[in-house]
Amino acid sequence: MSEIKPDINLIQKKLLEVKHPELKKDIVSLGMISHLQPTSEGIDLNIKTPNADRRMQIGLEAQIRQVLSKMDGIGKIKIKFEVDQNFKLEDGNRIPGVKKVIAVGSGKGGVGKSTVTANLAAAAVNAGLKVGIMDADIYGPSIGKMFGINGRVPLKVEDDRIFPIDKGGIKIISFSFLINDDQPVVWRGPMLGKAVEQFLYDVVWGELDFLFIDLPPGTGDVQLSLAQLIDLDGAVLVTTPQDIALLDASRAAAMLAQVKVPVMGIVENMSEFICPNCGHSSAIFSQGGGKKLADSLKVNVLGSVPITLEIMKSGESGLPVTLQEKEGKVAASYAGILKNLQTSIAEWD
Numbered sequence: 067m068s069e070i071k072p073d074i075n076l077i078q079k080k081l082l083e084v085k086h087p088e089l090k091k092d093i094v095s096l097g098m099i100s101h102l103q104p105t106s107e108g109i110d111l112n113i114k115t116p117n118a119d120r121r122m123q124i125g126l127e128a129q130i131r132q133v134l135s136k137m138d139g140i141g142k143i144k145i146k147f148e149v150d151q152n153f154k155l156e157d158g159n160r161i162p163g164v165k166k167v168i169a170v171g172s173g174k175g176g177v178g179k180s181t182v183t184a185n186l187a188a189a190a191v192n193a194g195l196k197v198g199i200m201d202a203d204i205y206g207p208s209i210g211k212m213f214g215i216n217g218r219v220p221l222k223v224e225d226d227r228i229f230p231i232d233k234g235g236i237k238i239i240s241f242s243f244l245i246n247d248d249q250p251v252v253w254r255g256p257m258l259g260k261a262v263e264q265f266l267y268d269v270v271w272g273e274l275d276f277l278f279i280d281l282p283p284g285t286g287d288v289q290l291s292l293a294q295l296i297d298l299d300g301a302v303l304v305t306t307p308q309d310i311a312l313l314d315a316s317r318a319a320a321m322l323a324q325v326k327v328p329v330m331g332i333v334e335n336m337s338e339f340i341c342p343n344c345g346h347s348s349a350i351f352s353q354g355g356g357k358k359l360a361d362s363l364k365v366n367v368l369g370s371v372p373i374t375l376e377i378m379k380s381g382e383s384g385l386p387v388t389l390q391e392k393e394g395k396v397a398a399s400y401a402g403i404l405k406n407l408q409t410s411i412a413e414w415d
């Protein structure tokens with residue numbers, strides 16, 4: 067037997083050539099691969115199907131053997147079919163290996179959308195999940211800075227695929243990695259669409275429970291490109307409690323509804339001020355705005371986050387508070403937001 071161990075990423079890439087005979091989509095994107103593991107002899111592969119259609123299974127097995135047997139050092143290919151009646155074959159645009167894609171949006175900038183994205187991702191890592199962030203805010207990409215990656219960085223590219231940067235267990239891709247700080251951003255139309263498409267499909271995300279997308283504020287080209295290119299499982303809207311922020315947020319919600327992206331809930335950011343000296347909480351903006359917006363959209367408030375000095379400082383320190391102080395108050399509120407988000411997603415499924 068050959069000594070060369072087959073690379074799982076390469077196998078997964080090869081399997082993209084295996085198409086479901088009816089849906090004409092590859093079995094990876096359809097989520098049919100439930101297990102892929104190298105063994106001492108070769109590889110073990112489990113294929114999930116919604117029913118025990120033997121003809122279909124034989125056809126798929128033949129295709130799989132054909133594409134994989136050409137690979138060096140592949141060894142013995144063991145294929146098992148798992149019938150799962152609850153399994154739905156999804157006929158849509160999915161990133162292979164990525165379970166849920168959640169966009170984080172807001173009506174206007176400065177409400178803390180990127181801060182929420184970063185901390186929500188951190189909460190998911192703390193909960194033992196596999197997470198990625200795609201910073202699609204072309205006008206003010208700030209996810210890089212929040213994780214201590216400043217400006218342009220060389221990205222590893224192999225076989226035309228881009229490797230994200232890993233920070234604290236979070237896989238990150240941002241437009242800011244590609245451009246110099248002083249370069250004006252002029253992404254338009256087709257070029258923007260192409261860039262968004264590359265960030266979704268040409269990045270080696272691997273297996274992810276969640277991919278969070280930090281959207282540009284408002285309603286624009288990126289939102290439209292995304293909705294066309296990928297099935298977003300849902301959106302989280304971030305708002306501050308003031309009425310004006312709420313009005314903008316409802317516009318963003320209307321836009322999401324138009325492109326059929328369900329809003330999973332509202333995060334009310336900067337909902338109160340907690341004094342760093344005495345711990346006293348005061349509402350510096352009007353209160354209950356997040357709830358008002360949630361009611362008008364008939365969704366839930368996933369949680370609220372106070373204004374704190376530590377959150378503000380962490381915007382510069384290169385690590386979200388939720389990763390810095392896993393037992394702290396802020397981490398606890400993000401853990402709650404994540405839980406409520408998971409509940410909302412489960413209700414939509």
Ligand SMILES: Nc1ncnc2c1ncn2[C@@H]1O[C@H](COP(=O)(O)OP(=O)(O)O)[C@@H](O)[C@H]1O
Nearest residue numbers: 175176177178179180181372373374377378381
């Ligand atoms: N809960 C909070 N407490 C304190 N500062 C915050 C909080 N949320 C956001 N900020 C700060 O507000 C500014 C804007 O937040 P950011 O996440 O960049 O907003 P957006 O992405 O909506 O433009 C940043 O300096 C950030 O550190």
Ligand SMILES: [Mg+2]
Nearest residue numbers: 179180203208
């Ligand atoms: Mg931002």
